[in-house]
Amino acid sequence: MVTGERWDEQDEGVLRLPSGRLVRGRGLRRPLDAGAPVPSYGVYLLGHRPPEFPWTSRWLSWPDFRLPKDRAEARETLREAWERAAEERVEIACGGGRGRTGTALACLAVLDGVPPGEAVAYVRERYDRRAVETPWQHRYVRRFGERL
Template identity: 45%
Template sequence: MACQHDAAYTIFEDQGRQLRAANQPGLQDALKRADCLVDLAGLMDDDPALRFILPGSHSRFAPLHETLGLPMLLRLDWEDRRVPPVGLAFWEKLWELLPEGVTVFACCGGHGRTGTALAAMLIARGMDPEEAIEYVRRMHCRLAIETPGQEAYLRSLR
């Protein structure tokens, strides 16, 4: 049986920010719980209502998500089973940009990219990479962080 991740529980919480996880099958339920969605796989490409919603001053459409009661949408799309094209400074800055409340990280299966992003966020908050990998697998899903390359990427962040 395949996993379904729908952001029903918090994986990590700090400074009023809750990090949760979702996959494509659980995305609609996850959106009901989210203040912010970090789309790691282009899942929202087909939704014209969300396509142009960007955080902060980057877009004149930015307030639209609040007006419509939709989560803020951030996008970091990278190839499945690969690593993101960013370093530790990106994850540290992303933490600063996240709103208080629930942020959902989502990719197709909710394991590789989602697990890698969650662990990277923990490392950005000061957790040791090995601890972050183990923590995400324990608190989110044992299948999280799918490849040796993703593990190596996380270890390289410190």
Template identity: 50%
Template sequence: MNASPNDPPSGPPLPGAIRLPDGCWVRGRGLRRPSPGGPAPDAGLYLGSRRLRRRHDDGLRWPREWLDWPDFLLPRDPAEAVRHIRALHDQARAGAAVEVACGGGVGRTGTVIACLAVLSGLNPADAVTWTREHHHPRAIETPWQRRWVHRFPHRHAMP
């Protein structure tokens, strides 16, 4: 049987991408590690300080957004973070090759991946467990990041 142009890709669109529970793909990574190679993302969401942005932004040659999100903490503007996480999920659902990254690729990136899993239909507790199984065993590093994921269903309903 031939695949139609509307069929989702059979494999990950980016090296290292994981399939969310709703079937779309996202790559989570750390900016301090070498780029995984392969095709460039269609879009990216990057989490960090101005310093991290200055260090890495020139090397990102695709459409991207940056959130001011300090290491081990929470985004400085939660409403902006929710908008960007929802937009990234919408792009992934539309078939775009997307990635999310912070410095190390574990805490902040894992928190966003867990939120994407919530948008994919998992309850928050399952989303944390799922992210640790599929992305990184130490993902969502702090108690406040876990609380943020647990409150995300209420946050993501914001206009």
């Protein structure tokens, strides 16, 4: 586990939350560049179990263009990722790195204090302008804040 080491804010896909936590979003279809820093903890949002990674990871069953299969597990997983991001290199990733990843990053922003109605815009401005792809993903982020 890589604790105490943080992402470089200038690296591709790294999002700074208001608290200063840094989280990397990524699309798994784009392999990591040689020598790129690796996470200490990864959350993988896929409709099928991903391959094993050489770092601690958690799979969240989340089909493409949809929402997590188990909302309670998603909340727990994202809260753990947010907590770990205070001291560890946390990566959130799906296939393309936009819809599911953007939705999860927006939920982390909500956990970090961004108002739920502003979290999608926050992530689009600072991570990817096309993050959070569907109306139901937008609603999920807004409702995520209702259960804090």
